[in-house]
Each structure stands twice: as structure tokens, then as C-alpha cells.
Amino acid sequence: MRIFNKITDIKAEIKKIKSSGRSVGLVPTMGFLHEGHMSLVRESVKNNDVTVVSIFVNPTQFGPTEDLAAYPRDFESDCALLEKNNADIIFYPEPSEMYGEGFCTKVELSGITEVLCGITRPVHFAGVATVVTKLFNIVNPDRAYFGSKDYQQLQVIKRMIKDLNMDVDVVGMPIIRENDGLALSSRNVYLKGDERTSALALSGSFKLVENLLREGVEDTKTIKEKVADFILSHPHTRIDYIETVHPETLVSVDSADTDFVMALAVYVGKARLIDNRYFEVHHV
Numbered sequence: 001m002r003i004f005n006k007i008t009d010i011k012a013e014i015k016k017i018k019s020s021g022r023s024v025g026l027v028p029t030m031g032f033l034h035e036g037h038m039s040l041v042r043e044s045v046k047n048n049d050v051t052v053v054s055i056f057v058n059p060t061q062f063g064p065t066e067d068l069a070a071y072p073r074d075f076e077s078d079c080a081l082l083e084k085n086n087a088d089i090i091f092y093p094e095p096s097e098m099y100g101e102g103f104c105t106k107v108e109l110s111g112i113t114e115v116l117c118g119i120t121r122p123v124h125f126a127g128v129a130t131v132v133t134k135l136f137n138i139v140n141p142d143r144a145y146f147g148s149k150d151y152q153q154l155q156v157i158k159r160m161i162k163d164l165n166m167d168v169d170v171v172g173m174p175i176i177r178e179n180d181g182l183a184l185s186s187r188n189v190y191l192k193g194d195e196r197t198s199a200l201a202l203s204g205s206f207k208l209v210e211n212l213l214r215e216g217v218e219d220t221k222t223i224k225e226k227v228a229d230f231i232l233s234h235p236h237t238r239i240d241y242i243e244t245v246h247p248e249t250l251v252s253v254d255s256a257d258t259d260f261v262m263a264l265a266v267y268v269g270k271a272r273l274i275d276n277r278y279f280e281v282h283h284v
């Protein structure tokens with residue numbers, strides 16, 4: 001496994017790989033890696049000759065009051081996990097390497113980035129789209145792997161690739177959870193004491209929705225109200241949003257008579273957790 005910090009160095013290496021006809025898979029991450037990230041890495045290793053994992057806590061996707069400085073980091077343990085899972089290359093640039101002097105370009109999508117997380121995190125998706133575009137240009141991957149844990153991010157990337165005719169196949173991967181249902185997240189380390197139990201309110205909500213749909217409840221307003229009551233019955237919780245949206249456009253849906261995604265963002269103590277589930281309505 002090789003580690004690159006400089007864009008020119010990794011680009012030269014990728015050029016060699018590509019000219020020998022080998023395929024490249026990219027897994028973009030912010031580090032503090034866990035089994036959720038590893039599921040992406042293993043899928044890439046299986047389907048590509050070379051797997052590149054980027055580790056970059058991207059400053060431009062954090063708002064001024066968000067947790068950029070506190071975001072957990074552990075490069076040594078990340079390297080050990082990646083080695084064990086057969087990643088080939090780590091791209092680990094400094095922010096100054098990614099955003100050199102005079103940097104002033106932004107990739108911005110409208111609509112799809114203005115709902116869900118885009119409401120309380122207005123600069124987030126432009127930061128994501130810009131850094132992912134840069135990573136695509138640097139690594140030139142055949143395939144790029146993203147988790148559906150960040151459901152909106154996955155749809156934004158798919159839309160951007162389509163709109164800008166980028167030559168990358170996006171592979172969306174399922175959410176990896178703890179045995180009790182909590183979606184794995186680097187931010188779970190923020191959960192203290194009984195906040196860990198309260199965090200189960202998110203995945204528990206989906207069971208509740210399943211039951212409501214089975215009972216024939218279709219009005220998503222009622223569904224969302226019941227989910228809100230359920231979440232708020234857990235201590236330390238504060239709701240950012242509870243939404244039922246169209247799986248691709250992320251436009252809000254009023255009636256659960258067609259497939260939809262329930263997306264949640266909930267503060268549990270200081271941790272802002274997100275989770276979602278795709279409901280295939282006629283197969284619940």
C-alpha cells in the first residue's frame with residue numbers, strides 16, 4: 001500500500017496504472033474509518049485492479065459553526081484497516097494542497113442540494129461536489145464508491161456526473177449498521193453515556209414506519225408526526241428534519257402510495273446523526 005500527499009505524484013502514478021490498462025476504483029472518505037467505509041473498499045478491491053482511498057477532511061463542506069476542528073482523526077489506525085482490506089493507494093493531501101492560493105472555483109447544484117441537509121447546511125453540498133470533482137480529476141477512476149448512509153450526497157453525486165458528463169460509474173452501497181441498528185458513523189464517537197441508547201431512535205423510527213404502512217397509513221404528514229413523537233420520547237434528542245422524499249429527485253412526497261425514502265437528521269447530545277431507509281411501499 002502506498003501513500004501519496006501530493007497531487008502531481010498521485011497523478012503520475014495513476015497515469016502509469018491507466019496506461020497499463022488497469023482499472024481504478026476510488027473510495028472518497030474523511031478518515032476515522034470503520035466497517036461502513038471498509039464495505040466500500042472491499043467492493044472496490046473486488047471489481048477494480050487498483051483501489052485508491054482518499055482521506056481528506058474537506059474544510060469547504062463544513063459551515064462556520066460546524067465540527068471541522070473537532071472532527072475525529074486517526075491516520076495510523078486508518079492505514080492499518082486499509083492495509084488489512086487490501087487497498088492499494090491512500091491519497092492523503094493537506095488542505096493547502098487541495099486548495100492552493102487563489103482557489104476560487106465551485107461546483108454547485110441547485111434544487112436537490114436545497115432540501116434535507118441543504119437547509120441547515122447551506123454550503124455543504126457545494127463543498128462536497130467541488131472536492132469530489134477534484135478527486136475525480138486527480139484519480140481518474142473507472143468507478144467511485146459511496147455509501148447510501150449519506151443518501152442525499154449519493155444522489156447529488158449521481159446528478160452531477162450526469163449533468164457534467166463525467167466518465168465515472170458511481171456505485172451506491174448499503175448502510176452498514178451495528179447489531180442493534182445504529183448506522184456506523186465516524187461521528188458516533190461524540191455520543192456520551194446514555195446518548196448511545198437514544199441514538200437508536202433513528203433506526204427504530206424505520207420499524208415504526210414499517211408498522212404504520214402495514215396498517216395502511218399513507219398520509220406522510222401523519223407518519224412524520226408519529227416518528228417525531230417517537231424520536232422526542234428519547235432523552236437528549238433534537239430534530240433537524242424528518243422527511244419523506246422521492247428517491248431520486250428528493251422532492252417531498254405527501255402520500256406513501258409510491259416508493260419513497262425516509263430521511264432523518266437528529267441531534268443526539270452534540271452529535272448530529274443522519275439515517276435513511278428506502279421504502280418499497282408494496283413490498284413492506
Ligand code: AMP
Pocket residue numbers: 028029030031036037039040145146147148149150173174175176177183184185186
Ligand atoms: P465519510 O468519511 O463519513 O465522508 O464517509 C465516506 C464514505 O463512506 C461515504 O460515501 C459514506 O456514505 C460512506 N459511509 C459512511 N458510513 C457508512 C455506513 N455506515 N455504511 C455504508 N457506507 C458508509
